[in-house]
Amino acid sequence: MMSDVVLNRRRLLTTSLALGCSAAASPLMTPVTLATTPGDSRLVVIVLRGAMDGLDVVQPGGDRHLRAYRGDLSLGEEGGAQPLDNLFMLHGALGGLMPLWQAGELSFAHAVSTPYRDRRSHFDGQDLLESGGNSPDGGMTPGRDGWLNRMLSLMPDTDSRTAFAVGRENLLLLTGKAPHSSWSPDSDLELSPQAQLLLSVIYAEDPLFRTAAETAMDISDDIEMSNGMTPRAARRAEALAAFAAEQLSLDSRVAAFSLNGWDTHANQFRALPNALEELETAILTLKAGLGPVWENTTVLCMTEFGRTVRQNGNKGTDHGTGGAAIFAGGALRGRQVLGKWPGLSEDALYKNRDLMPTSDVRSYAAWAMRGLFGLKQNDLEGLVFPGLDMGNDPKMIA
DSSP: HHHHHHHHHHHHHHHHHHHTSOOOOOGGGGEEEEEEOSSEEEEEEEEEETOOHHHHHHTTTTTHHHHHHHHHHHGGHHHOOSSSSSSSSEGGGGGHHHHHTTTTOEEEEEEEESOOOOOOOHHHHHHHHHTOOOOOOOOOOTOOOHHHHHHHHHHHTTOOOGGESSSSSSOGGGGGSOOOOEEOSSSSSOOOOHHHHHHHHHTTHHHHHHHHHHHTTTOOOEEEEBBTTTTHHHHHHHHHHHHHHHTTTTTTOEEEEEEEOOSSSSSHHHHHHHHHHHHHHHHHHHHHHHGGGGGGGEEEEEEEOOBBHHHHHSSOOOBSSSSSEESSSSSOOOOOOOOOOOOOOGEEEEEHHHHHHEHHHHHHHHHHHHHHOOOOOOIIIIIIIOOOOOOOOOOOOO
């Protein structure tokens, strides 16, 4: 019995290492999707699951109404936020990205949303975000496919051997008819404390597998917490981004993965910084891992909807409408907060509760794909994002 456990466990770890990352890499826990396209441009899409509060991340400190709505949340310079321009400030937990802002490798879009309205369901909102559809009720497109997959269908020479997903579930973003492959582990790594102890003894004399096993089982609890972030979150973000960067430095041209932790109904002043630090880790790891390839890379960080303008009774915020998107990469014409700011006066709010969306977040993804891969606007508006009006070029790609 014990030999079977050891052999099966060793086979799992060996398979993980053969894929170019350790068994700890969160691709075992969180999906990473990759694909090849011709040319040198790279696109990374990070789905921020749970509805990121754009008003706290990219704070409109120059709007006098903000503090009246959010008295208990830590805002402004006293909360560590750093000025971006005369209106907006960046949350202090993303302070490590300020050098990218200064270098023109970081931008934001504010008051954005998908067409999804009013029902405020994470499931429907995320389905619409990833499928790229046009329904105000959310959900998926009739083909039940994702907009990244439809984009790949327009690109020549995509190959299933180099388009693949790693994780327990496939991102809807890449689901569809365009060639791609998937891999996921066939066993659960969440072992009992007794099983973890047994395996730690078994691998005690095997440095390679001991390290992989300890990280995969998340039993290295003596790792110091950094900036309030849990060791698991730190390793997850770094592993996902490092794996994506490794593949994008080779044949892959498109990568996608998701980060959780953005549903901040309570104690947002503690919960949001943890999620932001994880995102910061992911972006900086991508930049470091891509090296010179970073100059040809655009990272789109998108969430299903924003959060309410007013804080709730639990010092958090509830599901809203308008929000923000984050863009990074050397291919950007950065140092911009894009979009039309609607203001926060009561008569400017959406249904007297949410930030009014003034642009479609899908349009920024579409313009990025046009700038990176030269896709035709009518294909982007008709096939990749059905029913989308891309509007004027925001000139987000250099």
